[in-house]
Amino acid sequence: MTTKRQSANLLQGTLDMLILRTLLYGPAHGHHIGKHIQRTTDDFLQMQHGSLYPALHRLERRGWVTAKWETAPDRNREFKYYRLTEKGRKQLLIEESQWKQMSEAVARVMWPAAEEN
Amino acid sequence: MKWWQLRKRNADLERELQSDLDLEEEEQRASGVHSDDAHYAARRAFGNTTVIREHTHEAWGWAPFERFSSDVRYALRALLKSPGFTITACLTLALGIGANAAIFSLVSAIILRPLPYPSPEQLVGLGQWRNQKGEGYVQTGVSGPNIIDIAAQKNIFQQVAYYRWAGFNITEGNRPESVDSIKVSLDMLPLFGVQPLMGRFFTPEETQPGHDQVAILGHKLWQTRYGADPAILGKTIRLDEKTYTIVGVMPTRFRFTWDQEMGVFVPLALTPEELSEKGRATSRDLETQARLQPGITVQQAQAAMDTLAANLAVEHPDANKGWGFKVEPLHAAYYRHIGQPLLIMSGAVLFVLLIACGNVANLLLARATTRKREIAIRAAIGASRRRIVTQLLTESVVLAVVGGTLGLLLAYIADRILTLQMTHYRRFSVPNASVIDLDWRVLLFSLALTLLTGIIFGLAPALIASRTDINESLRETGANSASESGRQRLRNGLVISEIALALVLLTGAGLLIRTFLGLMQVDLGIDPTNVVTMEIDLPHYKYSVPANQAQFFRQLLQRVQALPGVTSAGIEQSGSRVFFQAQGQPVVIPGQEPTASLNIVSPGDFPAMGIALIAGRQLAASDGNGATPVALISETAAHRYWPNANPIGRHLSILAHVYSGKNEGANLSIEIVGIVKDRRGYDLWEPRSDLYVPFEQHPISYAYLNVRTTVSPLSVVPSIRDAVLAIDDEQPVNDPMLLTEQIARTYGTLRFPMTLVWIFASLALLLSAVGIFGVMSYTVSRRSHELAIRMALGADRLMVLRQILREGLGVTLIGVAIGLAAALSLSRIMSDYVYAIKATDPLTYGAATLVLTLVALAACYIPARRAASVNPMQALRNE
Numbered sequence A: 001m002t003t004k005r006q007s008a009n010l011l012q013g014t015l016d017m018l019i020l021r022t023l024l025y026g027p028a029h030g031h032h033i034g035k036h037i038q039r040t041t042d043d044f045l046q047m048q049h050g051s052l053y054p055a056l057h058r059l060e061r062r063g064w065v066t067a068k069w070e071t072a073p074d075r076n077r078e079f080k081y082y083r084l085t086e087k088g089r090k091q092l093l094i095e096e097s098q099w100k101q102m103s104e105a106v107a108r109v110m111w112p113a114a115e116e117n
Numbered sequence B: 001m002k003w004w005q006l007r008k009r010n011a012d013l014e015r016e017l018q019s020d021l022d023l024e025e026e027e028q029r030a031s032g033v034h035s036d037d038a039h040y041a042a043r044r045a046f047g048n049t050t051v052i053r054e055h056t057h058e059a060w061g062w063a064p065f066e067r068f069s070s071d072v073r074y075a076l077r078a079l080l081k082s083p084g085f086t087i088t089a090c091l092t093l094a095l096g097i098g099a100n101a102a103i104f105s106l107v108s109a110i111i112l113r114p115l116p117y118p119s120p121e122q123l124v125g126l127g128q129w130r131n132q133k134g135e136g137y138v139q140t141g142v143s144g145p146n147i148i149d150i151a152a153q154k155n156i157f158q159q160v161a162y163y164r165w166a167g168f169n170i171t172e173g174n175r176p177e178s179v180d181s182i183k184v185s186l187d188m189l190p191l192f193g194v195q196p197l198m199g200r201f202f203t204p205e206e207t208q209p210g211h212d213q214v215a216i217l218g219h220k221l222w223q224t225r226y227g228a229d230p231a232i233l234g235k236t237i238r239l240d241e242k243t244y245t246i247v248g249v250m251p252t253r254f255r256f257t258w259d260q261e262m263g264v265f266v267p268l269a270l271t272p273e274e275l276s277e278k279g280r281a282t283s284r285d286l287e288t289q290a291r292l293q294p295g296i297t298v299q300q301a302q303a304a305m306d307t308l309a310a311n312l313a314v315e316h317p318d319a320n321k322g323w324g325f326k327v328e329p330l331h332a333a334y335y336r337h338i339g340q341p342l343l344i345m346s347g348a349v350l351f352v353l354l355i356a357c358g359n360v361a362n363l364l365l366a367r368a369t370t371r372k373r374e375i376a377i378r379a380a381i382g383a384s385r386r387r388i389v390t391q392l393l394t395e396s397v398v399l400a401v402v403g404g405t406l407g408l409l410l411a412y413i414a415d416r417i418l419t420l421q422m423t424h425y426r427r428f429s430v431p432n433a434s435v436i437d438l439d440w441r442v443l444l445f446s447l448a449l450t451l452l453t454g455i456i457f458g459l460a461p462a463l464i465a466s467r468t469d470i471n472e473s474l475r476e477t478g479a480n481s482a483s484e485s486g487r488q489r490l491r492n493g494l495v496i497s498e499i500a501l502a503l504v505l506l507t508g509a510g511l512l513i514r515t516f517l518g519l520m521q522v523d524l525g526i527d528p529t530n531v532v533t534m535e536i537d538l539p540h541y542k543y544s545v546p547a548n549q550a551q552f553f554r555q556l557l558q559r560v561q562a563l564p565g566v567t568s569a570g571i572e573q574s575g576s577r578v579f580f581q582a583q584g585q586p587v588v589i590p591g592q593e594p595t596a597s598l599n600i601v602s603p604g605d606f607p608a609m610g611i612a613l614i615a616g617r618q619l620a621a622s623d624g625n626g627a628t629p630v631a632l633i634s635e636t637a638a639h640r641y642w643p644n645a646n647p648i649g650r651h652l653s654i655l656a657h658v659y660s661g662k663n664e665g666a667n668l669s670i671e672i673v674g675i676v677k678d679r680r681g682y683d684l685w686e687p688r689s690d691l692y693v694p695f696e697q698h699p700i701s702y703a704y705l706n707v708r709t710t711v712s713p714l715s716v717v718p719s720i721r722d723a724v725l726a727i728d729d730e731q732p733v734n735d736p737m738l739l740t741e742q743i744a745r746t747y748g749t750l751r752f753p754m755t756l757v758w759i760f761a762s763l764a765l766l767l768s769a770v771g772i773f774g775v776m777s778y779t780v781s782r783r784s785h786e787l788a789i790r791m792a793l794g795a796d797r798l799m800v801l802r803q804i805l806r807e808g809l810g811v812t813l814i815g816v817a818i819g820l821a822a823a824l825s826l827s828r829i830m831s832d833y834v835y836a837i838k839a840t841d842p843l844t845y846g847a848a849t850l851v852l853t854l855v856a857l858a859a860c861y862i863p864a865r866r867a868a869s870v871n872p873m874q875a876l877r878n879e
Helices: A002-023 A030-040 A049-062 A086-110 A112-116 B003-030 B035-046 B049-060 B063-081 B083-112 B144-151 B219-226 B298-315 B330-370 B372-380 B385-424 B440-466 B470-475 B482-520 B546-561 B605-609 B635-641 B713-727 B739-782 B784-792 B797-833 B842-868 B872-877
Strands: A065-071 A078-084 B123-132 B136-140 B157-165 B181-184 B214-217 B236-239 B242-249 B264-267 B287-292 B324-329 B531-537 B566-582 B595-601 B613-616 B630-634 B651-657 B670-676 B690-694 B702-709 B734-738
Touching: A002 A030, A002 A049, A002 A065, A002 A078, A002 A086, A030 A049, A030 A078, A030 B003, A049 A065, A049 A078, A049 A086, A049 B003, A049 B049, A078 A086, A078 B003, A086 A112, B003 B035, B003 B049, B035 B049, B049 B063, B063 B083, B063 B385, B083 B330, B083 B385, B083 B440, B083 B739, B123 B298, B123 B330, B144 B157, B144 B287, B144 B298, B214 B219, B214 B236, B236 B264, B298 B324, B324 B330, B330 B372, B330 B385, B330 B440, B330 B482, B330 B739, B330 B797, B372 B385, B372 B440, B385 B440, B440 B482, B482 B739, B482 B797, B482 B842, B531 B713, B531 B739, B546 B566, B546 B702, B546 B713, B566 B605, B605 B702, B630 B635, B635 B670, B635 B690, B670 B690, B702 B713, B713 B734, B734 B739, B739 B784, B739 B797, B739 B842, B784 B797, B784 B872, B797 B842
Parallel strands: B181 B264, B214 B242, B595 B690, B630 B670
Antiparallel strands: A065 A078, B123 B136, B123 B287, B123 B324, B157 B181, B157 B287, B214 B264, B236 B242, B531 B702, B531 B734, B566 B595, B566 B651, B566 B702, B613 B670, B630 B690, B651 B670
């Protein structure tokens, strides 16, 4: 039970970071964000909508993003656009540095030889 | 986000999902998927929207709340779908919870509601008491000099105050009008910590004799008689023969002795004699209340009073030897006599509720079996056990809440009936009787009780129902499984407890009924048929001379006796109690003197009341003022105080009145001329010692007039009024009432609590019968397969019938055995409330057992007969 939850948390945190990073380019709606992440990673990260929407709503609750229904510039239709807030920007920096530390730490354990060379 | 935005949020989420789903579909189509397939492809790519929705809802943080509300909605739907079950369960719970709420509203009004004064815990009542040999405990007020000594204990008491009932008539206007009035000491009204609405309380000078003609009005009298006159201060009111200046008006909510609304307060000015050392023994009629110093407990005050009593007994042996002081919280003093019966009733209703819980739990168990598949399916698609238990518990709490709401409605009705009953029997004097209501305490109590009830009856069935093995349940077709025998054990356990509880209640109710029947058969010593009684109170200011009082009553009796239809008429004044000394017997030490109730009567009172003479002679007209003082005594007095001698011809002297301490005529030697039968009126439970003395020798200003008639007794009342008015055209006649009615009221005060307990016991009997019926019916229907096989193999119907009955009887007898043990261990509580039997009365216990067993067997008989009428072929084919 506990191990399962921990791994879920890790993924969740990562997803938050990816979303925030995506929004750095400008406001986007849910579908757009999902597609972007998928495309950028060459479909390596298959976007699970089951975690995308809860993550978006959680970010909104924490005040890192705001959401608003707006008409898309290229077509006559309203989408729910998510926008990064100032708080969200700071959070992105924090998460980014945490992720860096983490991946470096993991790398040092996994490939110690590379480090020595 | 707040919970009330949930709906909006939800719509927003739906829109968002739909919009993205549409986009996905467009993209699928753009990438060349056929338009029909694009829809499904989009959905596939999107994933399970229900899961997305659920996870997003979790992210909002209101998921537990949403789960709860969906559980409640689901529970309501499930309950509505099986109305039979729901109605039965709700009514059962409504009875249980309603009875508890009703009795608790009594507890709340009488015991829990604090006295309506500031710092009520500091208020205490004070009394003098002595243990009287043969007569038990005697409690009186406190005498004036003793109060001064008590008040000197400044470290214990802030204030010590006292009062006397006044009984004034307002003698201005057309007709004299009696008014509830008391004379109060300087500190009496300030003691309660209230301020007058207008004006002021009394000053020290005004409590001196001769300066005491000032009055404070009660709020109600000020409103009704004076139209809430704002300029009332300084005006006068005429009470009896004196005029009083009004100096104050009490606030609207002020009640004296908790719930009495007084009309007039005047200063109580003790005479120098009452305050002198002589008064230490003769002014014991002062009702005394005090306010403790902050931080002083009742126990500390009692200890200080014990020391004081011991000192005073040494310093003033004549007045104080044998007397102690008693300190009691004022509130407790008011409910003292009703506390224990309330406890018994609360216990009784709690039992009823527990039995109701048992029944509903059994219903739920049976229901859980039929819902096995539903629960298994829920588990199969991923509901955790905890989730299922929560859902089932929600269902039982919803049931309890519906039942509890209905119960409150029942309790409201019950409260109205209780209020009526309590105020009808004034002698059942219950403080706050007029405000028995569903106050916040009752509502809170009922809410807690309801939730608790829902969990109590719901938990075990929910736990058991959720323990199902999914595979087995989905496959099972009705054959007995291992878990089924566990359930059967729980079901039987519930019925056994119900029967045990019902038996305890039945024995309790049985004891009270036996007691009541016993009291009904008590020889009252009087013949109440065709007797009417009424009160005549001669005002002091008009009849201050004893000779005038005697003259009035003499004339009255002559006139009444001459009325057509009247066989005899007499007057009596009873209710006071005296210490006396039987002459020729050794002088008794103080505290050990014989006591008796003193009845001041006219000779005609014996035939009028039907009190029979046993020995000696009746009182006669010749026993007048100036003749030899004479008395009659009751049998009990004769046995108790002249155990080895014939009292007739012997003498006694009345030492003092117990309550007032007055001792005029202590040297008067009274000859005993006759013995009459015991009579019981106020106290049905025990015979008492009575002394009867003629009114000509002991002047009285008020008396009851008792008239025995050959015609309908009430029909002579108008002519009696005329006779009174013919003597004094201002003299009222109060409260004419049939003696039978008066006796019925006395019994009514006994019957009332007994009826309540009896209602609870019947409810318990009914509910437990329903319980055993339900369980046996269920057993039979579960086992129709087995029974059919038995019958197919040759068992005849009678054997099946017997087998089922035997099983029901087995369960019943275990319950009865446990119930008997419990009832016996609780019998000590009842011992104060039984008459002429022991609290372990075998007859009562036997009868209760028999009734319960028979009812249980009857309840088993219906399912047993159904079992016996099973058609084996059909039952087996149904498999």
